[in-house]
Amino acid sequence: METFLLHAQEAEALELAGRIRIPSGTKLPADWQGRVVIHWGAAHDELPGQPALQPLKAILRAQKRARREELLSLHGIKTAATHIAQGEQPVFTHKFKVAVFHLQTLAVYEKKEPLLAAAPSVRLMRQQQLAAAAYREVAPELAGFYVRRASREAVKAVYALGLDYGLVTIGILPGGHTLVLDVDPVPKLNGRLTELFAQAIDRYDAALTKELRRRERVMLGADPEFLLLSPQGKVVYADRFLTREGAVGCDAIVLSGHRVILPLAELRPQPSADPRVLTRNLQETMQLAARAITDESLAWLSGGMPAGGYPLGGHIHFSRCWLNAHLLRALDNYLALPLILIEGATTGGRRPRYGSLGDFRRKPHGGFEYRTLPSWLQSPEIAHGVLTLASLIADHYWQLPWRPLAETDIQAAYYRGDKTMLKGVVSRIWNELSGLKAYSLAAAPLERMRSRIESMTSWNEREDIRKAWKITPYSRKEAFEEQFML
Structure with a gap:
């Protein structure tokens, strides 16, 4: 195994550890001969000079909303901050939560939000009601234009923040523009997401092992x-x-x-x-x-x-x-x-x-x-x-x-x-x-x-x-x- 899952015994990390093939724990073994450490959470120490997924510095930076939106804007990724700064409260036709691990979308969850043309107070009340509505997973074969766009923006946002995985919230404006609303670098995992992340971690380890053995020129x-x-x-x-x-x-x-x-x-x-x-x-x-x-x-x-x-x-x-x-x-x-x-x-x-x-x-x-x-x-x-x-x-x-x-x-x-x-x-x-x-x-x-x-x-x-x-x-x-x- 070329990877190690390093954590601080968070509930999600322990659940993941029970489903992956690679070794895991709260401390890197002294005799470990692998290549990449995968961090889960930011409650443990970073290992200087050790190749890693999800650097702790990037996690802490992404958890600060203003810093996160500033950095996304630098990379040309749109957020709600610009609209709010102009005195506009964005209204969305769709919202998505996109689970990303290492340049790939693992799952997309959608919540449709119909346009509300009533008075502001009525809109606010109905938006609060809609906020409680559940997100539903979109089957890959049913992924339409906005699902694909949300997936692309989510992968870009994770990479731009220096992260390697996360749960990204995307909003689609009535004109079709896509905004990144949130990036959670330590996502809460349900049973479905735990299994998807576990499979992705094992795929990553297998691909890394194969790449390290590559001898032919690109x-x-x-x-x-x-x-x-x-x-x-x-x-x-x-x-x-x-x-x-x-x-x-x-x-x-x-x-x-x-x-x-x-x-x-x-x-x-x-x-x-x-x-x-x-x-x-x-x-x-x-x-x-x-x-x-x-x-x-x-x-x-x-x-x-x-x-x-x-x-x-x-x-x-x-x-x-x-x-x-x-x-x-x-x-x-x-x-x-x-x-x-x-x-x-x-x-x-x-x-x-x-x-x-x-x-x-x-x-x-x-x-x-x-x-x-x-x-x-x-x-x-x-x-x-x-x-x-x-x-x-x-x-x-x-x-x-x-x-x-x-x-x-x-x-x-x-x-x-x-x-x-x-x-x-x-x-x-x-x-x-x-x-x-x-x-x-x-x-x-x-x-x-x-x-x-x-x-x-x-x-x-x-x-x-x-x-x-x-x-x-x-x-x-x-x-x-x-x-x-x-």
Whole structure:
């Protein structure tokens, strides 16, 4: 067993302990050889330097309502605090309680709250009556749009608070907006939830054991986006030239009212376990894009927000590895955080709605995509560096334990793009990376990336990326090869 449930004999913890296969108790055994401690409650001592689920500091922080709502807002997660501050008392059509454990929803309980149009005093009385109504569990096969949205927001809220499990209360406003109303990091468990949490803990231990034995390299894929801009400075929608499918396609932005537009071009190169090969595959898909985008006068722009209202992503796909919070937090700290130092002046415009820490999406093939990064297509050098760093982290994240983003001031600096504050943090991050034995195997692209980051040389989001990639009308294959071999 690679995990241990550490508790202070709380009733829920003792009930869980009786149903799980992993060892548990109020003290870690002196001869324990496992990897991760799972904390239940905050009445016991934390173990410095020990990898853990549900850090005690995060539990205590989440239990303070004002602090919790401040932190959720920082991550772009809406709460009732904003409405109340504006003198509005939110009225909900639905409320949900969502049980979350380690990036997954265990159960969703729903309580419907019909809109009340009577006088305020009558509304208050009826709301008090409705508050006593029971929540009912929603069967997975009956999960509709709002249930799925509540599940996504609950998982995001737990992660944003630095937690790994909890019971999240979600409210749906009449206009469809979702608010996080509460996050309980030490939830009271009934028989059903006790069984679900016990099963989830055992699944976590089994997956962790398998991941620790993994020896094959992670398989990387990517679907970075770019934007087309006319000589007159107008955005030209990519669906004028591209379809939604294929190695080069267009991607959507959903506007208010659920209206969908297709302005973004997206590259979908062949995956590879070798970042160098994946970078070459990217250049090949760009050549395909050049043949499809027949108007050569259109500039290709990358970054985070090269034109207002058009956020771009540099999603990286991972497979052959386990999607887990330890890996996500390593990617946040050792990849997303350093990239802040070379982002352009407009890149941060996509945060926090896009680019939130730990943003992921499961994929049908069994892997996942990490969605936090802006588009990193500015040059082959940057792309190769980002992909090499992603590969290094994914294969060695257990050797990268530092979590500066566990501190709220560092999170705030990330979201506002404060390069001055983060420079010293990133310097230490890179020292840890360079201390890995595997670093020397890919030292050339990593050292080029390190030099760029330490110099804080920002990319220009209004620069046509075709020049750096030697794409028509700037094409010369030999020039690309020469640059790529630097």
